[in-house]
Amino acid sequence: MENNVVTDGQKQTSPSSSYEAAMEKISSLITRQRRGEKPPISNKLEKMSLYLQILGLEEDISKLNIIHVAGTKGKGSTCIFCESILRECGFRTGVFTSPHLIDVRERFRIDGMDISEDKFLQYFWDCWNQLEENTTEEISMPPLFLFLTLLAFKIFVSEQVDATIIEVGLGGKKDSTNVIKEPTVCGITSLGMDHTEILGDTLGQIASHKAGIFKPKVPAFTVPQPSEAMDVILERAKELMIPLEVTEPFDCKQIKGLKLGLSGDHQFYNAALAVSLCRCWLQRTGNWEKKYQNHFQDSNLPDEFMRGLSTAHFSGRAQIVYASAPNPSCSEIVSKNCGELIFYLDGAHSPESMEACAKWFSNAVVENAEESSENGHELHKGNTLGQFEKSFKRILLFNCLDVRNPDILLPRLVNTCASSGIHFSRALFVPNMSKYSKVLSGSSVISSDLHGIDLSWQFNLQRTWEKIMHGKETTVPIEKDFKIDSKQILPPPEFLYDNASSGGHSHNCRAPPSAVIPSLPLAIKWLQDCVKEYPSTRLQVLVTGSLHLVGDVLKLLKR
Ligand SMILES: Nc1ncnc2c1ncn2[C@@H]1O[C@H](COP(=O)(O)OP(=O)(O)OP(=O)(O)O)[C@@H](O)[C@H]1O
Numbered sequence: 261m262e263n264n265v266v267t268d269g270q271k272q273t274s275p276s277s278s279y280e281a282a283m284e285k286i287s288s289l290i291t292r293q294r295r296g297e298k299p300p301i302s303n304k305l306e307k308m309s310l311y312l313q314i315l316g317l318e319e320d321i322s323k324l325n326i327i328h329v330a331g332t333k334g335k336g337s338t339c340i341f342c343e344s345i346l347r348e349c350g351f352r353t354g355v356f357t358s359p360h361l362i363d364v365r366e367r368f369r370i371d372g373m374d375i376s377e378d379k380f381l382q383y384f385w386d387c388w389n390q391l392e393e394n395t396t397e398e399i400s401m402p403p404l405f406l407f408l409t410l411l412a413f414k415i416f417v418s419e420q421v422d423a424t425i426i427e428v429g430l431g432g433k434k435d436s437t438n439v440i441k442e443p444t445v446c447g448i449t450s451l452g453m454d455h456t457e458i459l460g461d462t463l464g465q466i467a468s469h470k471a472g473i474f475k476p477k478v479p480a481f482t483v484p485q486p487s488e489a490m491d492v493i494l495e496r497a498k499e500l501m502i503p504l505e506v507t508e509p510f511d512c513k514q515i516k517g518l519k520l521g522l523s524g525d526h527q528f529y530n531a532a533l534a535v536s537l538c539r540c541w542l543q544r545t546g547n548w549e550k551k552y553q554n555h556f557q558d559s560n561l562p563d564e565f566m567r568g569l570s571t572a573h574f575s576g577r578a579q580i581v582y583a584s585a586p587n588p589s590c591s592e593i594v595s596k597n598c599g600e601l602i603f604y605l606d607g608a609h610s611p612e613s614m615e616a617c618a619k620w621f622s623n624a625v626v627e628n629a630e631e632s633s634e635n636g637h638e639l640h641k642g643n644t645l646g647q648f649e650k651s652f653k654r655i656l657l658f659n660c661l662d663v664r665n666p667d668i669l670l671p672r673l674v675n676t677c678a679s680s681g682i683h684f685s686r687a688l689f690v691p692n693m694s695k696y697s698k699v700l701s702g703s704s705v706i707s708s709d710l711h712g713i714d715l716s717w718q719f720n721l722q723r724t725w726e727k728i729m730h731g732k733e734t735t736v737p738i739e740k741d742f743k744i745d746s747k748q749i750l751p752p753p754e755f756l757y758d759n760a761s762s763g764g765h766s767h768n769c770r771a772p773p774s775a776v777i778p779s780l781p782l783a784i785k786w787l788q789d790c791v792k793e794y795p796s797t798r799l800q801v802l803v804t805g806s807l808h809l810v811g812d813v814l815k816l817l818k819r
């Protein structure tokens with residue numbers, strides 16, 4: 261074995277250096293395939309079976325009591341609600357989700373916590389070494405996602421969890437997680453248009469991939485879907501002769517006004533689906549009768565379920581971070597000599613999720629204004645709530661992958677916000693920091709090197725933005741060679757505050773100005789400097805378009 265840092269799963273140097281070594285190994289599994297292209301191996305599931313044999317896991321997987329979740333949007337959230345409910349019911353849980361935001365260990369949760377670095381390393385090297393020793397000409401090391409899926413099985417089997425919750429990576433039928441032969445129950449979350457280049461560009465085709473996780477004799481659940489998708493799902497369930505239940509989203513009454521741990525109205529769908537999945541899981545594992553036989557009526561959820569729903573936590577999905585309050589955990593206190601800077605983070609990146617995100621943001625910023633006014637800020641100066649509300653500036657910080665279509669995403673976002681009366685004063689376009697060519701640890705160094713950085717995609721986003729705002733093509737310069745060392749690398753703070761240069765809140769007269777900022781750390785630092793310079797203002801910054809962008813911002817704010 262070439263690795264001289266760790267042998268036989270035993271750490272011999274400091275944990276962090278061996279962790280970095282593991283990240284190097286994992287990164288070497290990233291296939292040089294561009295995102296959006298068809299995956300290079302066609303017989304993926306056969307290979308998965310072989311890898312499972314090598315790791316000696318095939319039999320054990322059948323004992324994992326798996327909830328398998330596919331869907332376009334809300335897979336991760338649904339898995340996290342399931343985890344939270346089953347933990348409250350007293351079970352030891354293992355959850356595999358994707359992608360991760362900051363550290364790859366987020367993908368593997370045991371009992372509600374990311375796996376520890378020590379345990380991760382132990383299982384990682386076990387798997388790595390066993391696979392490496394057994395690769396042949398026909399079967400080489402697995403690509404990244406296959407490896408992570410195998411590692412998840414290895415971890416959950418070894419940790420002897422009671423309930424395993426597995427999120428599909430992409431699609432369903434051909435996904436590496438579909439090596440699961442006998443899940444306890446399957447779920448399909450909300451379907452929409454994403455990954456069309458791989459799954460097909462109709463809802464029916466997409467639904468057919470997702471319903472590919474259904475298995476004979478295994479009950480399935482979904483949420484209301486557009487009929488084109490629902491027809492395909494129903495048809496598949498009929499073929500397999502399995503029961504398929506459509507779970508309606510919660511209304512507030514049903515959960516007695518309970519505040520869900522994950523925000524946004526779209527979470528009512530995910531939460532309701534999770535409840536159905538958990539109830540079925542409890543029934544099929546023989547735990548339902550034991551626990552609830554005499555105490556539970558259909559109209560009321562058991563207390564454990566209610567607690568699970570309200571305590572679920574998942575970063576980067578409708579998450580609010582107060583970045584300039586003196587005590588980050590104390591959101592109400594706004595520093596006297598520093599304005600207010602609040603980040604609203606949501607990793608939406610499909611048209612439907614843009615809309616979900618926009619609705620959540622619009623409600624959340626108004627709630628924040630109301631809370632602040634209740635806390636006595638400004639109102640005592642005789643301002644009405646309406647006027648007070650106007651002291652907030654809404655800023656969009658956006659990026660998306662170039663396989664996505666900003667001509668669809670950005671209008672969906674802007675129009676949904678506008679229909680709730682929320683308008684952006686400014687938009688900033690930035691490149692992500694994380695590289696798709698490398699899996700990083702949470703403590704990896706953030707590069708500040710701007711040389712050779714290609715911002716053409718960000719200028720393209722900016723042009724799209726200006727087009728939406730003006731309703732026609734505008735003259736945003738196409739700056740091919742962005743002059744990194746010129747003074748104009750960042751706009752002056754007045755860019756944010758100078759109402760004369762924009763419509764400000766009179767959004768319908770002129771387009772809000774926008775800017776491309778060449779790096780995310782610079783953008784964040786710049787926003788922080790702006791609120792210091794103008795202590796009376798409040799910036800509400802929506803970060804969206806990419807979960808990677810959201811992860812990068814969280815990483816910067818944590819430091
Ligand atoms: N039911 C839903 N309907 C529409 N949008 C949703 C729904 N659930 C979540 N979203 C949006 O999708 C984003 C990602 O949520 P989540 O991680 O739960 O989904 P996912 O299916 O795992 O996504 P990914 O494709 O990134 O793996 C959220 O931040 C939110 O904007």
Ligand SMILES: [Mg+2]
Nearest residue numbers: 332429454455
């Ligand atoms: Mg996805």
Ligand SMILES: [Mg+2]
Nearest residue numbers: 335336358359
């Ligand atoms: Mg996910």
